[in-house]
Amino acid sequence: MMKKLMAEATGTFWLVLGGCGSAVLATGFPDVGIGFLGVSLAFGLTVLTGAYAFGSLSGAHFNPAVTLGLWAGGRVTSGWVIPYIAAQVAGGLLGAGVLFLIASGSSGFDVHAGFASNGYGSLSQGEFPLLSVALAEWVLTTLFVLVIARVTAADAPSGFAPLAIGLCLTLIHLISIPVDNTSVNPARSTAVAVFAGGEWLKQLWVFWVAPVAGGLTGGVLSRLFADKAAGKRDAS
Numbered sequence: 044m045m046k047k048l049m050a051e052a053t054g055t056f057w058l059v060l061g062g063c064g065s066a067v068l069a070t071g072f073p074d075v076g077i078g079f080l081g082v083s084l085a086f087g088l089t090v091l092t093g094a095y096a097f098g099s100l101s102g103a104h105f106n107p108a109v110t111l112g113l114w115a116g117g118r119v120t121s122g123w124v125i126p127y128i129a130a131q132v133a134g135g136l137l138g139a140g141v142l143f144l145i146a147s148g149s150s151g152f153d154v155h156a157g158f159a160s161n162g163y164g165s166l167s168q169g170e171f172p173l174l175s176v177a178l179a180e181w182v183l184t185t186l187f188v189l190v191i192a193r194v195t196a197a198d199a200p201s202g203f204a205p206l207a208i209g210l211c212l213t214l215i216h217l218i219s220i221p222v223d224n225t226s227v228n229p230a231r232s233t234a235v236a237v238f239a240g241g242e243w244l245k246q247l248w249v250f251w252v253a254p255v256a257g258g259l260t261g262g263v264l265s266r267l268f269a270d271k272a273a274g275k276r277d278a279s
Contacts, residue, residue, distance in 0.1 A: 044126070046100050046101075047100055047101040047123075047127075048101075048126055048127070048129075048130040049130075050097035050100040050101035050103070051097075051101050051104060051105060051127050051130040051131050051134065052130040052131065052133055052134030052137070053093075053097065053134060054093040054094075054096070054097045054101070054103055054104075054105040054134065055105045055106070055130070055131045055132075055134035055135045055138065055230050055231075055234075056134040056135065056137050056138040056141075057089050057092070057093050057105075057138065058086070058089045058090060058093060058105050058106075058135070058138070058228070058231060059134075059135045059138030059139050059142065059230075059231055059234045059235070060089075060138040060139075060141055060142055061085055061086070061088065061089035062082070062085050062086035062089050062159075062231070063138070063139065063142060063158070063159035063231065063234070063235050064085075064142050064145070065077060065081060065082050065085035065086075066082045066085075066159040066224075067142060067146050067158060067159050068142075068145070068146060069081065069082075070082060079216075079217065079220050079221070080217070082216060082220065083213045083214075083216035083217045083220065084213055086212050086213065086216050086225070087209040087210060087211075087212045087213030087216070088209060088213075090103075090105065090205070090208055090209045090212050091205050091206060091208065091209025091210075092205075092209075093105060094204065094205035094208055094209070095205045098204070098205060101127075102119075102195075103205070104127060104131070105131060105134075105228075105230070106131060106227070106228040106229075106230060106231070106254075106258075107127075107128040107131055107132070107228070107229045107230055107251075107254075107255065107258075108184050108187075108188065108227065108228060108229060108254040108255050108257060108258030109187070109188055109191060109228075109258060110123070110124055110127045110128055110131070110258075111124065111128075111255055111258045111259055111262070112184075112188035112191075112192070112257075112258030112259060112260075112261045112262035112265075113188070113191070113192065113262055114262065115258070115259045115261075115262030115263050116188075116192050116261075116262035116263065116265040116266055116269075117266065117269075118192065118195075118262075118265075128230075131230040132229075132230045132233055132234075134230070135230040135231055135233060135234030136233070136234050136237065138234060139158075139234035139235050139237065139238055140238075142158075142235075143158070143238050146158075154238050154239055154240075155239060155240060155241060156239075157224075157239055157243060158235045158236075158238050158239040158243075159224065159235050160224065160232070160235045160236045160239040160243040161223050161224045161225070161226045161232045161236070161243075161246070161247075161249075161250045162176075162223060162224065162242070162243060162246050163175075163176040163177075163223055163246060163249060165242075166242060166243065166246060167221075167222060167223050167224075168220070168221050168222075168224065169221040169222060171221075171222045171223060173249065175222060176222060176223040176249060176253070177249055177252075177253045178253075179218075179219050179222050179223065180219075180223065180226055180227060180249070180250065180253035180254050180257060181253045181254075181256050181257040181260070182257065183215045183218065183219060183225075183227050183257065184227045184253070184254040184256075184257025184258050184260075184261065185257040185258075185260040185261040185264065186211075186215075186261065187211055187212065187215060187227055187257075187261065188257065188258045188260075188261025188262055188265070189261040189264055189265055189268075190207065190208065190211045191204075191208055191211075191261075192261065192262065192265035192268075192269075193265065193268060194207040194208060196268075196269065212227075215227055223250075226250040226253075226254055227254050227257070228254060229250055229251040229254055229255065232247060232250035232251070232254075233247060233250075233251075236250075
């Protein structure tokens with residue numbers, strides 16, 4: 044159990060440091076900033092590499108919405124849900140803490156400017172309203188969990204799941220960074236919002252409710268595609 048929880052915490056740490064770190068440190072760098080495409084790839088690469096590194100230990104969820112979605116799909120036992128989520132949130136907070144210490148070395152750094160946090164309305168890059176943001180988070184998380192459930196099923200090609208999951212997360216970010224800076228992961232959202240504080244923290248509830256609803260929806264839908272005769276690969 045301890046190895047599983049350490050894997051979830053470390054993977055989520057890497058996701059926040061790598062993904063949010065690319066947004067905080069590299070997007071606005073003069074002349075060579077990586078932009079939306081670079082940040083999208085960074086998030087996808089953290090999940091891809093983390094899944095190859097830790098997938099055999101914990102299933103490489105790194106995301107409360109994924110854990111709850113796979114539980115709803117019958118892939119995770121109830122006893123693992125709370126410990127996994129706690130480990131993910133703790134790992135994300137640690138990743139955000141390291142990122143904060145690094146970013147604080149820059150004279151122009153202002154954590155209250157957002158720190159790669161998610162938001163709607165005036166906190167959305169495209170000023171998208173709450174309804175648009177909630178819908179995007181719900182639908183995109185639904186599809187993310189559905190993809191994860193299918194590519195880790197026993198009848199899926201072996202060895203390619205991390206690649207498919209990483210590319211899926213990259214695509215999700217390409218779609219929704221302008222909408223709300225892309226969450227689909229309550230642990231990632233919590234990690235940076237705690238440091239950004241203020242309105243960013245007040246809006247955090249949306250980035251728990253909508254992704255969790257999407258995760259549960261995706262998990263339930265995955266049952267429709269399950270091949271019971273083939274069985275399932277362990278996802279926990």
